[in-house]
Amino acid sequence: MTIAALWREPLVQAAVWSLATILLYLLAKRLHRRWPRWWLMPLAVAPALLMIAALALNVSYRDYIRGTHWLVALLGPATVAFAVPIYEQRALIRRRWPLLLAGMVAGSLTAVATSWALAYLLGIDGELRLSLLPRSISTPFAMEVSGEIGGIPDLTAVFVVLTGIIGAAVGDIVLARLPLRSTLAKGALFGVGAHGAGTARAHQIGREEGAIAGLVMVLVGLMNVALAPLIIQFMR
């Protein structure tokens, strides 16, 4: 069998792309540990390198995702993992849930309102604008909401990840400028603003911040999934 024929085997492609994704992610992580700049975040570097490889080899997104979908599917069990930090911070949550709820409602409303208004100002409309709206929810939820309100779920996933990368960078700047007293506010900022990537950043800042970010991210997701039908009604 020639190499070209071997490459056409779906199983070989799946193995190669999965391995490439994992290795480039690990490489990007090392890079970031060595030079901790926001634009060297693994979530920015690894996809960029993979995209260059895919373009060079003329591989389409469909071919790529067919082999690597199992990695995305691991977001399911990863969501279950949030039960641990949430359980460990249960005392704090029980005492402070009204504050967190207030932040989540205010943050979600700001997310939808600013996305809608800015899209309008910049002349972005139709499916693209609808795909931008569920951006502040973590991926599995966001894709669901996007499909429901008439957006393109694939694109929403990209916007969610972009929001995470940008949010983790912006979050550090906001954190340095705002006179925040409570760890609650610091965690909520990352959980509502930058979900998965932000929560990972919050975990690096502190255990409590990380747990609150994780909790708030999950709860904001739930809240927005529940509110999506209302939002569509409002926009029609």
Added chain:
Amino acid sequence: MDSAMMHRSISIQLQRLLRRNRLVQIGLLGAFWAAGDVLARTTGLPLPGGIIGMALALVLFLAGGLKVASMKRGANWMLAEMLLFFVPAVLALLDHRELFGLLGLKIFALIVVSTTAVMCVTALTVDLCYRWTERHDDRGAVA
């Protein structure tokens, strides 16, 4: 060794395995996710399986049916490496070449401005409420 004792020693060994082995714990997380997924499908709940699985795990922790230690190592690993699972989703950009241009710049600007606004509003709301309740509590303590 009688059968009751043997049963106990097996269950102790299983618990030990569960507490030490990260891979087994990740399997357990997967089992909760799968259970959540089945529940979502059979009941028609409009929630992802992971969220239902998380709720199940939380309920079991709170009810004392499951020790947090039997999930902690696996969970911490999953949370630390979660960014990896987002990587393949970004490649969807390959199908949307129209975003590599002015439109992409507009979207980038929108995300930067909107995310900054969301973070400021969320953090300030939480912090102002926090200060307000603290002051409230102080007054209560004095009175």
